[in-house]
Amino acid sequence: MLGASAPPPSALLPSSEFLPDRAALALPVKTTTSPVGSVARALAGEPAPTDEAERTCHAQLERLHDGTNPSWPTQYEPDIEPIHKAAGIDAMRFRGSLAGSATTAIVYRLDLSRGARVALTGGLDLSDDDTRHASAAYDTGRDPHLPPRPLDRHWEAVSAAFGDRAFAAINGQFFGATPVRLAFPLKADGVIVSGGYAGRDEYDGEKLMLAIDGDRATILPFPEVGYPENPLFSEVPDAIVGLHPCAEKGRDRAVGRTFAGVADRDADGHPETLLFLTASHASQRDAIAILGRFGALATVMLDGGGSTQSIALGRTLLTSSDATARPIPHAIGLLSAPPVTP
Numbered sequence: 048m049l050g051a052s053a054p055p056p057s058a059l060l061p062s063s064e065f066l067p068d069r070a071a072l073a074l075p076v077k078t079t080t081s082p083v084g085s086v087a088r089a090l091a092g093e094p095a096p097t098d099e100a101e102r103t104c105h106a107q108l109e110r111l112h113d114g115t116n117p118s119w120p121t122q123y124e125p126d127i128e129p130i131h132k133a134a135g136i137d138a139m140r141f142r143g144s145l146a147g148s149a150t151t152a153i154v155y156r157l158d159l160s161r162g163a164r165v166a167l168t169g170g171l172d173l174s175d176d177d178t179r180h181a182s183a184a185y186d187t188g189r190d191p192h193l194p195p196r197p198l199d200r201h202w203e204a205v206s207a208a209f210g211d212r213a214f215a216a217i218n219g220q221f222f223g224a225t226p227v228r229l230a231f232p233l234k235a236d237g238v239i240v241s242g243g244y245a246g247r248d249e250y251d252g253e254k255l256m257l258a259i260d261g262d263r264a265t266i267l268p269f270p271e272v273g274y275p276e277n278p279l280f281s282e283v284p285d286a287i288v289g290l291h292p293c294a295e296k297g298r299d300r301a302v303g304r305t306f307a308g309v310a311d312r313d314a315d316g317h318p319e320t321l322l323f324l325t326a327s328h329a330s331q332r333d334a335i336a337i338l339g340r341f342g343a344l345a346t347v348m349l350d351g352g353g354s355t356q357s358i359a360l361g362r363t364l365l366t367s368s369d370a371t372a373r374p375i376p377h378a379i380g381l382l383s384a385p386p387v388t389p
Contacts, residue, residue: 100299100330107332109290111339111346125226127154127340131359135163135384136214138359141326141337150301152326152337153357153364155215155381158312159262160319162384167235167259168284169216169378170204176287185232186273187242192226195374197366202358205380215359215381217325218305220287221245221350222376229377231288232269232279239279243288247271253294253345257307259285263317264309266345287379289347292335296348301366303355306335308343318344323366323381325357350375 104191124207130138130153157163183190202216221230224244231243231254254269260283267278274280274306290296292306308322322338331348338346353369367373 058371064301080244090220096195100332101293101295103334104293104298104330104335107335107339108346111335111343129297131214131363133214133383134386135159135161136363136381138189138215140248140364141305141340150326151335151365152324152329152334154219154337154341155321155323155359156310156341157267157321157323157381158319158384159259159264159321161277163321164212164382164384165259165321166205166209166380166382167219167287168240169201169219170206170208170213171201171233175374182228184244184246185230185242185271185277185279187239187279189239189242190228191241192228193222193241195222195376196378197372197374198356198358198378199363201375201378201380202361205378205382206361209380209382212382212385213358213380216378216383217323217357218350218354218375219379221289227376230285232286233288233377234279234284234286237282237284242279250290250294251388253291254288255291256286256288257309257347258283259321262319264321265318266307266309266347269313287349289349292346292348294333296331296351298331301330301333302352303327304331304334304351305349305355306346307349308338308341308346309342310342312342323329323379327355327365327368 105131126141126143128140130140135158137156139154141154143150157165177344179191180187196275198216198218208214211377220233222228223230228244229241230245230249233240251271256267256269256278258265258267279286304324306324309318310320310322311318312320322341322343324334324338326334326337353367353373354375355365356367356372357365
C-alpha cells in the first residue's frame with residue numbers, strides 16, 4: 048500500500064503550480080555554473096573521481112562545458128557520413144577506432160525549432176490503466192509491467208502512429224525486475240508512464256533528466272524526492288530519466304552505448320537541438336566525445352550493452368550485440384517535422 052504522501056491519480060496530471068519557468072529549464076551555454084556543469088563536477092557533494100576511468104570520463108565531460116570540443120560541423124568530416132535526412136532531422140554514421148576497438152555509431156540530430164519531435168513512448172500505448180503500483184518510486188504510483196519487444200516491433204508502432212513523420216526508433220530506458228519494468232522515470236505527453244522501480248536504491252544522486260518542452264530541451268539533475276517537489280509533477284510534458292554519463296556502467300569498456308545530448312546551434316542559451324547516439328562499441332568517455340563533435344553541451348546515458356540498437360526509415364542501422372537481438376520494453380521514436388501546409 049502506498050504511503051500517505053502519495054498523490055491521488057488525478058494529481059499526477061500536469062499542474063501549472065509545479066512548472067519551473069522556461070528560463071530555469073534552459074541550460075546556460077558554456078558556463079561553469081550551469082546545473083549540469085555542477086553535476087558533472089560534483090554530484091551533490093560527490094568526492095572527486097578516484098580511478099583513472101572515472102577521471103578521464105569527467106575530463107571529457109568538462110570539455111563539453113568549457114567549449115573546447117569542436118563546434119558543430121559545417122561540413123561532414125571524413126569519419127562522419129550522412130545516411131538519411133528529413134525535415135528537421137538527419138542521421139549520420141560515425142566510423143572510428145575508440146577504446147582500442149573499431150566502432151560504428153549512429154547519431155541523430157533533431158531540430159525542435161523546425162518541428163522535429165520525440166515520441167518517448169515509441170508509438171505504443173504504455174498508459175496501462177488507473178492501477179496504482181505500490182512498487183513505484185517518487186510517489187508516482189506508476190510502475191507498469193512492459194513486455195519486451197524486438198526493436199522492429201517498436202518501429203512498426205512508431206510508423207503506425209505517426210505515418211510519414213516516423214523517422215527512427217532506438218532503444219531507450221534502463222529496465223529489469225520480474226516482470227519486466229522500467230528502472231527510472233518516464234513521462235510522455237504530460238502523463239507519467241512510470242516512476243520506475245529503482246528509486247534511491249540504485250545510483251542515488253547520479254540520475255539526470257532529459258526534459259523536452261516544445262521546441263526546447265535541457266538536461267538537469269534529477270532530484271531524489273517525491274510529490275510535489277519532483278519535476279515529474281511539473282507541466283514539463285516529456286521527460287526521461289537516465290544516468291550521469293560517468294556513472295559506473297563499465298566506464299572504459301567498449302560496449303554498446305546509447306546516449307542523448309542537447310545542443311544550442313544559435314547560441315541563445317536555449318537548446319533547441321536533440322542528439323541521440325547509438326554506438327556498437329564505445330566507452331562512456333568516447334560516447335561523450337562523439338556527441339561533443341556535434342555540439343553537445345550536456346549528455347545523459349540511457350540503456351546500453353545488448354540493448355543498444357537503431358532503425359531508421361525501416362532499415363536496421365545498428366544491431367544488438369547479443370547473439371540474438373535483445374527484445375526491449377521501451378523504445379524512443381524520432382519524428383521529422385510535419386509537412387508545411389500552403
